[in-house]
Amino acid sequence: MDRDFFARDTAEVAKDLLGCYLVHEIGGTELRGRIVETEAYYGDHVEDPASHAQNGRTDRNEPMFERPGRAYVYVCYGIHHMLNVTTEVEGKAGAVLLRAVEPLEGLEVMRENRGVEGREELCNGPGKLCQAFDIDKSHNQEDLIEGHLRIDKGSLSGEIVSSSRIGITGGEDLDLRFHVKDNSFVSED
DNA sequence: AATAGGATTTCCT
DNA sequence: GGAAATCCTATTC
Numbered sequence: 073m074d075r076d077f078f079a080r081d082t083a084e085v086a087k088d089l090l091g092c093y094l095v096h097e098i099g100g101t102e103l104r105g106r107i108v109e110t111e112a113y114y115g116d117h118v119e120d121p122a123s124h125a126q127n128g129r130t131d132r133n134e135p136m137f138e139r140p141g142r143a144y145v146y147v148c149y150g151i152h153h154m155l156n157v158t159t160e161v162e163g164k165a166g167a168v169l170l171r172a173v174e175p176l177e178g179l180e181v182m183r184e185n186r187g188v189e190g191r192e193e194l195c196n197g198p199g200k201l202c203q204a205f206d207i208d209k210s211h212n213q214e215d216l217i218e219g220h221l222r223i224d225k226g227s228l229s230g231e232i233v234s235s236s237r238i239g240i241t242g243g244e245d246l247d248l249r250f251h252v253k254d255n256s257f258v259s260e261d
Numbered sequence: 262a263a264t265a266g267g268a269t270t271t272c273c274t
Numbered sequence: 275g276g277a278a279a280t281c282c283t284a285t286t287c
Contacts, residue, residue, distance in 0.1 A: 111279070113279075122279065123279090124272090124279080126270090130271085130272065130273095131271080131272090132270090132271060132272070133272095145270080146270085146277070146279090147269085147270050147271075148265095148270085148271095148279065148280055149268070149269070149270080149277095149278065149280055149281085150268055150269025150270050150271090150278095151267095151268050151269065151270085151280075151281080152268095152280045152281065154280085155280065156279090165272080169279060171279090176278090197280070197281070198279070198280070199280050199281060200281075203281095237279070238279075238280095239278085239279055239280065240278085240279055241277090241278080
């Protein structure tokens with residue numbers, strides 16, 4: 073992946089990430105999935121009440137201000153990890169939340185991590201995706217251009233649909249959620 | 262089928 | 275002290 077890909081408008085990056093691959097090489101196995109659902113979160117330069125960065129820089133959202141193409145991992149509701157990719161130029165906050173992927177390789181490891189069998193249940197939600205791919209806070213701020221955890225370029229087959237983001241309060245009128253139409257691996261319809 | 266509650270980090274009032 | 279970019283389980287209709 074090219075660094076410039078991420079150094080753009082967050083919603084554009086969120087859209088273009090659909091069809092790309094999320095890869096995690098771990099212990100000799102490769103976990104791979106096609107990204108089918110994302111959400112864009114702006115920083116304090118755009119009105120976005122739901123963004124962590126809306127009230128300025130904190131210890132948690134610090135990666136959102138860092139250079140693009142990096143991981144922003146945080147814990148939600150005390151248990152679940154969320155994986156974001158940082159966007160926009162360095163110093164300008166922005167991130168794309170990966171909400172769902174279609175599992176392609178390393179299915180057995182994912183099933184072990186998740187404790188469920190169904191291929192469609194492995195990664196159809198931001199918390200589940202992190203559990204399946206064994207992603208936690210130790211990956212925070214890691215570079216996703218090249219490395220064990222990274223995003224590879226892919227092409228999208230299907231139509232992109234936008235809608236309002238899920239599980240947030242504030243900014244519900246913004247169409248910043250993107251997913252592949254009629255794809256059975258997204259978290260919701 | 263639908264709803265309610267729990268797990269438990271990080272931030273803001 | 276309370277809410278949050280969630281998910282799983284148990285209880286009730």
